[in-house]
Amino acid sequence: MKNIVIRLEEPRDYLIVEEITRDAFWNLYCPGCNEHLIVHNLRNHADFIAELTFVIEVEGNIAGSIFYSHSKVVDKNGTQHKTITFGPVSISPQLHRQGLGRLLISHSIAEAKRLGHRAIVIGGYPYHYQTYGFVGAKKYGIAMPDGNYYTGIMALPLFDGALDNVSGYICFSEAMETDKSELEAFDESFPKRDKLIVDSQAEFEKASSEIDDNDYKAV
Numbered sequence: 001m002k003n004i005v006i007r008l009e010e011p012r013d014y015l016i017v018e019e020i021t022r023d024a025f026w027n028l029y030c031p032g033c034n035e036h037l038i039v040h041n042l043r044n045h046a047d048f049i050a051e052l053t054f055v056i057e058v059e060g061n062i063a064g065s066i067f068y069s070h071s072k073v074v075d076k077n078g079t080q081h082k083t084i085t086f087g088p089v090s091i092s093p094q095l096h097r098q099g100l101g102r103l104l105i106s107h108s109i110a111e112a113k114r115l116g117h118r119a120i121v122i123g124g125y126p127y128h129y130q131t132y133g134f135v136g137a138k139k140y141g142i143a144m145p146d147g148n149y150y151t152g153i154m155a156l157p158l159f160d161g162a163l164d165n166v167s168g169y170i171c172f173s174e175a176m177e178t179d180k181s182e183l184e185a186f187d188e189s190f191p192k193r194d195k196l197i198v199d200s201q202a203e204f205e206k207a208s209s210e211i212d213d214n215d216y217k218a219v
């Protein structure tokens, strides 16, 4: 059996984590990617949650990582309710579908619970995250700032009733946004790779604008 270790990220991991993040996201959701810069910037941002940012090692080599940041739900009175968000999360492409992502994500969720966080709200493909108990954030009345409920915005309460009376719009950390020229300059420090247009980008574009028309009250 392989020796698998999940531990907090340390400074000695920064470069390899950024390289793996870039490898995992490259051309997946757009030509190139910005997730390696998000990771790089997030570590120094006020929204960064260091105690939930883990790497997973296989036989002593880093195979992937998960990053967490503070987010919030703003209700109709302007009251802010603290939530947390994970992402980027990535596993080395050659190690996909071997259960490493599941180990890493499950570990981080258990730690988030243990540390007393209220709920995790994320953006992503439901087929990646339903398996951990995430449901459309619409179920809790949590929309995007444009007022729409999307299937790709999901929530996981971390204790019973955690999202009762918490509805409004979700604000993810501004650290998830990157500047185009900063990205170009940062990317220069990595091996050159071609930016391509591939099918997964159209799938992502379609999925990220899909409105959640589930009637959760009827369930």
Ligand SMILES: CC(C)(COP(=O)(O)OP(=O)(O)OC[C@H]1O[C@@H](n2cnc3c(N)ncnc32)[C@H](O)[C@@H]1OP(=O)(O)O)[C@@H](O)C(=O)NCCC(=O)NCCS
Residues within 6 Å of the ligand: 024, 025, 028, 087, 088, 089, 090, 091, 092, 095, 096, 097, 098, 099, 100, 101, 102, 103, 123, 124, 125, 127, 128, 129, 131
């Ligand atoms: C998403 C990611 C971290 C998952 O890591 P992984 O180690 O491949 O995932 P696991 O093998 O632990 O899979 C766990 C479960 O997630 C789901 N899943 C993972 N990848 C999937 C895929 N490509 N299609 C459908 N379901 C998938 C499945 O339910 C899977 O369980 P199963 O293999 O028993 O069916 C990895 O694919 C990755 O790095 N992707 C590129 C970056 C990315 O898209 N990150 C998420 C951004 S929202």
